[in-house]
Amino acid sequence: MSGSWFERDTRCIAAHGQPAALIDLCLQRGINSHRLLRGTGLFHEDVLRGDTLVSPEQFFQLIDNARQLLDADDSAFLFGQRLLPGPLGAASQALSLAANLQQALELLVELRTLLFPLLSPRLLLDEQHAYLHWQDNCGAGHQFRFLVEAAMAAVIAMSRRLGGERLPWQIHLRHARPRYIEQYWVHLGEDLHFASPYDLMRLPRACLTRPWPQSAPTAALVAGQQARAELQRLPATHSLLDALYRWLLDHARQAPGLEHAADAFGMSPATFKRKLKKHDTCYQEQHDQARLHLALYLYQIKGYSNDEVAAYLRFHDATNFRRSFKRWTGLAPSALLLAMRGR
């Protein structure tokens, strides 16, 4: 699997996509384009050319500049509202012609590197609910909150725009309740839960399959094919952290160590460590996160008991597992699940 991923410094994001949306927002607020692009290594003419690719690193710098210059609580939400379906040719068209929300979300996950390059969305379904889970992709660090706010605003605005109705989204966020809660009320809705173990949007499943008025199945299929071809033309279809996360989920039952993972990714442990450090993380953090997500999935969607989850994740016993779980989330499994169910 060597070399098939992108990293922080790989140029893989279309500058006329998300970066252009952010630039437009800033220009409309009267911000000077030179100050906005300072330190990004990017010129406005490059963006206008329409074929420029930027690296996640450059995009992070742009976001940093934009946040400082806009200096407003609603920046992330205004940015997010402009993103989907977006101006990205075939991928955007496939989204806007989708038959229903489920198809659109599946496309969003599949075409994420085109549509939402800095975060990884994942879609999970159980009998009652659909869960859209957002995760860091390139070591966003302190920009993560901005990105996750934008991502959620983007999906909610899209579902409303294309479906023509307000949907009862439930929002879970890892960060604490922010001072500017009113932005969440207006842009994300009232069903908000902070200090959760993940960044997740939940929706009753029935909302996913209601037909969208302007869907065009054949044209959507064609646009989907074209978008997939575009995706293949990018330097990589997913990020290193994305690939590692999926590998960890697949191998969770073996509780793999750093050497094992480095080997699977075709590099020495030292190189692997260095690459993770470049993305503002380390192997232990990624490993814990994958195991936590898997544990929550087993509890909530599969209905496993403590012992079953501990056994699945190859812990010696339930006590050991509970201790680890507490280290990951700050709460024991029972307390966390109770807190989440009680909401």
Added chain:
Amino acid sequence: MPALLRLHRLKLLALTLVANLALLLHLAAGDLKAPAEWVWLDILGEGGSALLALVWLCLILKSRPAGRVTNLLTLGLGLVFFSWWVDSLDEFIRMPEAIGWDHWLESAPMPFGLLLLTYGLYHWHHEQLAISAQMEKRERLFREHLLFDKLTPLAGADYLRRQLQLSLQESRREQVPLSLVAVDLDDFDAINQRYGHAEGDAVLQAVTQVLLLNLRRQDLLCRLAGDRFVVLLPATGEAQARQLASELAEAVRSLAHKSRQHGERLPLKASVATAMALDEDAEALLQRLNLALARAKQPLALSA
């Protein structure tokens, strides 16, 4: 050069000219002092004062449009600067005893400058009262420019929180009710999508003006976030708040806003909700108001 300074180019040019003229006159009449004769304390005191006067002048010019009050302040500060400037010149140039005009040049402009400055400040005060009257319904008793919204001429959520806290205390102390009204535009996103975000911004600004026109003197309008506004209604009960809310909704509905590009009318509609303060803090009251608004908006597709 920043836009506002450009308005005052002539004034700055005149000041530079006069200051240089004074310098030339001194150089022509007197002799340069050797550096050993310089008195650093005087140089620092007098030169520093001149420099500061210049900074004040630039700040005033930069922050004010042209006009009578600006002219008075400029002339006043200009004379003050000139006086200190000449004062600091004689630290470097020795004037012959026989010459008396340099003392006149140094001392005469100062009283005139101060008089003009005082007169200007007095008029500034009146100007400020006029502007404050225009700010009515948009701020209450307390000004903090850091809390102003960047898009509409209103204060934002933080200012609202602060005012709400004060008003809650006041209403409890004086045993009068306090109510809030939330106004939220329906399908604002569709306007952004269809007519562009610049048009959406223009709609928000137009709605702001309409809402202001429909409020009483003592009411405070803030922009909470996005397309949602909140009105703080002191000494107002629930029934009266409902009445005001429906008037606001009606006003938005009959606002015939024309798009900037083709001039066609954009149909506007707003949902409103009210909440009367109970025994709770500002945050809880705002939260209750927003829940009421969520219920008032078009019903959710499926109840969660």
